[in-house]
Amino acid sequence: MSATIKDVAKLAGVSISTVSRVINNSKPVSNEVKKKVLDAVNELGYKPNEVARTLVTKRSYLIGVVVTDIGNSYIAEMVRGIEEVGKMYNYDILLCSSYGDLEAELKFMQLLKRKQVEGIILLSEIVNEEVIDKLDELKIPFVYLNRYFYIEDFPTVTIDDYQASYEMTNYLINLGHRKIAYVTVNEDEYSLENFKIAGYRKAIEEVDGCEEILYSAKGYSIDDGYEMGRDFLKLRDKLGITAVFCSHDEHAIGLMNYFYDNNIRVPEDISVAGYGDIKIASIYRPRLTTVKEPHYDIGAVAIRKIIKELKDKDQKETIIKLPFQIVKRESCEKI
Amino acid sequence: MSATIKDVAKLAGVSISTVSRVINNSKPVSNEVKKKVLDAVNELGYKPNEVARTLVTKRSYLIGVVVTDIGNSYIAEMVRGIEEVGKMYNYDILLCSSYGDLEAELKFMQLLKRKQVEGIILLSEIVNEEVIDKLDELKIPFVYLNRYFYIEDFPTVTIDDYQASYEMTNYLINLGHRKIAYVTVNEDEYSLENFKIAGYRKAIEEVDGCEEILYSAKGYSIDDGYEMGRDFLKLRDKLGITAVFCSHDEHAIGLMNYFYDNNIRVPEDISVAGYGDIKIASIYRPRLTTVKEPHYDIGAVAIRKIIKELKDKDQKETIIKLPFQIVKRESCEKI
DNA sequence: GTGAAAGCGCTAACAG
DNA sequence: CTGTTAGCGCTTTCAC
Numbered sequence: 001m002s003a004t005i006k007d008v009a010k011l012a013g014v015s016i017s018t019v020s021r022v023i024n025n026s027k028p029v030s031n032e033v034k035k036k037v038l039d040a041v042n043e044l045g046y047k048p049n050e051v052a053r054t055l056v057t058k059r060s061y062l063i064g065v066v067v068t069d070i071g072n073s074y075i076a077e078m079v080r081g082i083e084e085v086g087k088m089y090n091y092d093i094l095l096c097s098s099y100g101d102l103e104a105e106l107k108f109m110q111l112l113k114r115k116q117v118e119g120i121i122l123l124s125e126i127v128n129e130e131v132i133d134k135l136d137e138l139k140i141p142f143v144y145l146n147r148y149f150y151i152e153d154f155p156t157v158t159i160d161d162y163q164a165s166y167e168m169t170n171y172l173i174n175l176g177h178r179k180i181a182y183v184t185v186n187e188d189e190y191s192l193e194n195f196k197i198a199g200y201r202k203a204i205e206e207v208d209g210c211e212e213i214l215y216s217a218k219g220y221s222i223d224d225g226y227e228m229g230r231d232f233l234k235l236r237d238k239l240g241i242t243a244v245f246c247s248h249d250e251h252a253i254g255l256m257n258y259f260y261d262n263n264i265r266v267p268e269d270i271s272v273a274g275y276g277d278i279k280i281a282s283i284y285r286p287r288l289t290t291v292k293e294p295h296y297d298i299g300a301v302a303i304r305k306i307i308k309e310l311k312d313k314d315q316k317e318t319i320i321k322l323p324f325q326i327v328k329r330e331s332c333e334k335i
Numbered sequence: 336m337s338a339t340i341k342d343v344a345k346l347a348g349v350s351i352s353t354v355s356r357v358i359n360n361s362k363p364v365s366n367e368v369k370k371k372v373l374d375a376v377n378e379l380g381y382k383p384n385e386v387a388r389t390l391v392t393k394r395s396y397l398i399g400v401v402v403t404d405i406g407n408s409y410i411a412e413m414v415r416g417i418e419e420v421g422k423m424y425n426y427d428i429l430l431c432s433s434y435g436d437l438e439a440e441l442k443f444m445q446l447l448k449r450k451q452v453e454g455i456i457l458l459s460e461i462v463n464e465e466v467i468d469k470l471d472e473l474k475i476p477f478v479y480l481n482r483y484f485y486i487e488d489f490p491t492v493t494i495d496d497y498q499a500s501y502e503m504t505n506y507l508i509n510l511g512h513r514k515i516a517y518v519t520v521n522e523d524e525y526s527l528e529n530f531k532i533a534g535y536r537k538a539i540e541e542v543d544g545c546e547e548i549l550y551s552a553k554g555y556s557i558d559d560g561y562e563m564g565r566d567f568l569k570l571r572d573k574l575g576i577t578a579v580f581c582s583h584d585e586h587a588i589g590l591m592n593y594f595y596d597n598n599i600r601v602p603e604d605i606s607v608a609g610y611g612d613i614k615i616a617s618i619y620r621p622r623l624t625t626v627k628e629p630h631y632d633i634g635a636v637a638i639r640k641i642i643k644e645l646k647d648k649d650q651k652e653t654i655i656k657l658p659f660q661i662v663k664r665e666s667c668e669k670i
Numbered sequence: 671g672t673g674a675a676a677g678c679g680c681t682a683a684c685a686g
Numbered sequence: 687c688t689g690t691t692a693g694c695g696c697t698t699t700c701a702c
Contacts, residue, residue, distance in 0.1 A: 001393075002474075004679055015689045020681060027682095030687060050449045051389045052679035056694045060386065062429075070411045070418070071614070080406055083432050092450065094397075095428045097418050114385045115427065222618060253618060260620040279406070280615055283557060283588060285595040339695055350673045355697060362698095365671060387695035391678045676699085685690080 003044035012040035023048060054116060063303060064112030066096040066105060067123040073279035074295045075123055078145065081299025082121060089307050091118075102128055113138050119306035121145065121299075125220075127190050141309040143302040147276075147293075148220065149190045155305070157298045159324040161192050164291045165199030167326050168245060168273055171289075173207050176335035177243040177271065180204070181213040181235070183228070183255075184247050185220060196247055196275070213239060217251050225254020233264070242270060242335050249274035249281050252288055256331070267333035277327055287329035294322050338379035347375035358383060389451060398638060399447030401431040401440060402458040408614035409630045410458055413480065416634025417456060424642050426453075437463055448473050454641035456480065456634075460555075462525050476644040478637040482611075482628075483555065484525045492636045494659040496527050499626045500534030502661050503580055503608055506624075508542050511670035512578040512606060515539065516548040516570070518563070518590075519582050520555060531582055531610070548574060552586050560589020568599070577605060577670050584609035584616050587623055591666070602668035612662055622664035629657050 005023075009016040014033060021027045022037045029037075040046070054060045063086055067075050083093050094117055096108035105124060109131075112120055119141040124131065127149035135142050144156050172180050182200045184193045197214070204210040215232060218224045225246065232255065235241065246252040252274035256266050266272050266286055274281060274290035281288040301320055309315045344351040349368055356362045357372045364372075375381070389395045398421055402410050418428050429452055431443035440459060444466075447455055454476040459466065462484040470477050479491050507515050517535045519528045532549070539545040550567060553559045560581065567590065570576065581587040587609035591601050601607050601621055609616060609625035616623040636655055644650045 006679080016680080017682080017690080018688060021688085024681080028687065033688080047445065047449050049390075049451065049679050051386055051395065051451045052694090053681075054386050054694095055384075055390055055679080055696090056681045058694080069415070070405060071408070071415055073406070073408065073411075073614075076405045076408075076411050079430075080404070080432065083405075083430065087431075092446070093430045095414075095418060095430045096422075097415065110382065111427070114382050116384065116386045257618070257620055279408075280618060283592070283615060284619065285592055340697095341695080351696080352674080352698080353672060356672085359697080363671065368671080384695055387678090388697075389678095390680090390695080391697045393678080672702085674699105674701085676697105678696090678698105680694090681692105683690105683692085686688085 002049075003046045004049070005046070007044055008037065008040045008046050011044060012036045058116075060116040060118055061091050062094050062115065062117040063091050063306060064094045064096065064108070064115070064117035064120045065123065066098055066108045066112070066120070068098055068100045068125045070095070070097055074147070074276060074293070077279070077295035078123060078299035078302075081296040081301075082303045085300040085303045086307075091303070091307070098124075100125055102126060102131070105131055106134055109134050109138060113140065118310055119303075121302050121306065127151065127188075141306045143305055145298065145302060148185070148192060149188065150192055151190065153318060155318045157301045157305070157320045157322060159293055159322050161195040162199040164275070164324045164326075165196040166203050167199075168275070168291050169200045169203035171326055171328070172243045172245060172271065172273060172332065173203060173210065175243070175271065175332060178207075178209045179211060179213065179239055179241045179243070181215050181232075181239075181241045181244045182247070183215050183217055183225075183232075183244060183251050185217055187216075193247060200245065211239075213241060220248055220250055222250045222254040222257070225251035226258045227254070229255055229258025229262070233258075233262070236270065243273065243332065244270060245273045245275075247275050249276040249278045249288060249290055252290070252331070253280060253284060256284070256286075256288075266331050271332040271335075273332050282329070286331045289329045289332040290327050292325040292327045294324065297322055337384075338381045339384070340381070342379055343372065343375045343381050346379060347371045393451075395451040395453055396426050397429050397450065397452045398426050398641060399429045399431070399443075399450070399452035399455045400458065401433055401443045401447070401455070403433055403435045403460045405430070405432055409482070409611060409628070412614070412630035413458060413634035413637075416631040416636075417638045420635040420638050421642075426638070426642070433459075435460055437461060437466070440466055441469055444469050444473060448475065453645055454478075454638075456637050456641065462486065462523075476641045478640055480633065480637060483520070483527055484523065485527055486525065488653060490640070490653045492633050492640065492655040492657060494628055494657050496530040497534040499610070499659045499661075500531040501538050502534075503610070503626050504535045504538035506661055506663070507578045507580060507606065507608060507667065508538060508545065510578070510606065510667060513542075513544045514546060514548065514574055514576045514578070516550050516567075516574075516576045516579045517582070518550050518552055518560075518567075518579060518586050520552055522551075528582060535580065546574075548576060555583055555585055557585045557589040557592070560586035561593045562589070564590055564593025564597070568593075568597070571605065578608065578667065579605060580608045580610075582610050584611040584613045584623060584625055587625070587666070588615060588619060591619065591621075591623075601666050606667040606670075608667050617664070621666045624664045624667040625662050627660040627662045629659065632657055
């Protein structure tokens with residue numbers, strides 16, 4: 001096996017505490033002895049065993065991150081933020097994917113705790129009381145990130161969905177649109193959609209000639225967006241919809257795909273706006289007008305919050321709201 | 336702090352060895368005692384400390400994964416494969432992102448070793464001797480995954496690039512194309528492009544009227560694909576190119592974006608084929624015809640290889656080749 | 671079957 | 687400044 005601190009001590013002819021002192025710079029050591037130790041370290045290629053160190057210091061420099069699926073670009077982006085900021089503070093990321101399974105989420109949280117992670121970031125897409133309880137029960141700093149649902153007074157990082165939705169709807173209205181459909185998902189007491197719909201509604205109500213048109217997609221995926229295409233088109237023809245604001249970029253992309261496949265031109269025949277600014281939104285043609293959720297920053301702020309809490313137990317802020325942006329691109333046009 | 340094995344032992348009125356035995360099922364324990372222990376475990380909510388366990392057993396159940404950027408969909412996909420298979424064997428993933436920086440790669444490998452990971456999967460996009468040496472020096476099982484470069488006799492999992500490139504070119508030829516451009520990247524002794532170009536060349540040479548047209552992009556990104564659009568279009572007009580086979584989906588997407596922005600229709604005006612089958616390839620319109628690299632499987636097989644090696648030191652296979660697929664979609668058409 | 675004791679590799683008092 | 691010693695929480699002989 002690799003060399004241990006003992007080997008170094010023996011080779012350098014000093015005690016292990018002295019070795020510990022020089023590699024940690026924790027206490028003054030005479031230059032002469034220090035040199036001997038360093039030489040021995042080099043000669044043996046000694047690398048401290050972090051596991052042993054963790055056992056005594058109680059500091060693992062590990063943050064557990066459980067995500068639903070790293071394959072989602074918005075999640076990957078958040079993980080990037082988490083990891084990059086974590087690294088600045090010497091933290092490493094222990095990654096677990098739940099694929100949306102409740103049991104898996106629960107299991108991983110347990111597992112992470114056993115592995116002595118110092119904090120947990122849960123990137124969930126479901127809402128469940130057991131998970132909440134477990135998170136509290138673990139007694140380690142955590143942040144709960146959820147794009148679809150909210151839990152009151154629970155540590156999280158987000159944007160002002162009400163305001164974002166309001167502003168985007170306004171943008172569409174200013175473009176001249178009046179028949180603006182809003183594509184939402186399921187109704188749920190804890191769904192963030194409630195805020196977004198409220199924002200949309202407010203904008204609609206403020207302007208004469210505008211009419212609220214709500215449409216529900218089945219799920220959150222691109223496919224769900226595609227599949228609603230047929231029925232949505234009927235609705236459009238019936239009501240004269242000229243713009244559609246989707247609560248998720250995925251719907252917008254799916255819908256645009258359906259439009260492409262059926263020779264409906266965007267934005268000439270209909271304007272499409274999304275929400276999220278996932279990676280593909282700026283790659284797809286036409287590029288998608290959307291609400292930019294700062295995924296990277298959300299991750300970055302989330303871990304920063306944990307690290308701060310690790311330093312100073314009492315942090316007041318539980319919910320952090322980050323700024324968003326209305327990103328204007330070619331999928332929406334003046335009418 | 337959380338309860339330790341000592342607390343359990345005390346509460347159950349047995350020795351800590353007995354507790355260890357029942358929670359690990361490592362030695363027979365009388366049912367009566369077992370029950371007492373289990374009760375105590377429940378009452379205290381005891382969860383073994385994996386760090387302490389690792390220190391004595393020398394098994395961390397951790398695999399280190401260093402990637403360039405989890406934001407790349409092909410990388411995310413590989414990590415999914417790694418993680419999912421890892422979990423089947425109770426392994427967790429320690430994730431590090433190098434963002435292509437050599438020093439970072441080196442540093443993380445070191446770090447992972449200190450954290451006692453049992454194996455390392457390096458997902459690199461550069462080639463460097465130092466890295467190779469370091470990997471060997473670490474003396475733990477590893478797999479080296481690199482989409483752009485190869486290292487002879489180095490543990491990796493890949494596809495037969497020569498054959499894939501050959502088959503795709505053939506497909507284009509069978510569609511009636513004769514002036515087929517191949518978009519490559521930089522020339523480098525260790526570039527996988529050498530194999531791909533050879534495959535392309537072979538197909539071209541086999542058919543009368545075909546002519547080799549090589550074009551080099553600046554880098555590997557979508558932007559690089561976009562930026563070559565202008566010059567490429569000139570070349571197309573000059574040579575009468577009817578199809579372009581890009582060595583990377585990113586180029587193909589970037590190119591198609593340039594075409595879209597300049598009113599060149601795909602596939603009517605030019606057929607476009609890619610390589611990789613990254614996520615966006617099947618979402619973009621028109622959907623991209625491409626060589627499907629099984630990213631998920633590559634990750635899955637990579638970690639499986641490591642786990643196998645952990646079980647049985649001597650594994651013969653160093654390079655594993657996985658099957659690929661020619662995925663025919665709408666971006667290529669008969670001429 | 672069960673307990674006592676040693677030890678994994680390291681840090682951190684405590685003496686000197 | 688430096689060495690000795692006592693653990694961190696757990697597994698694993700080795701006796702009984």
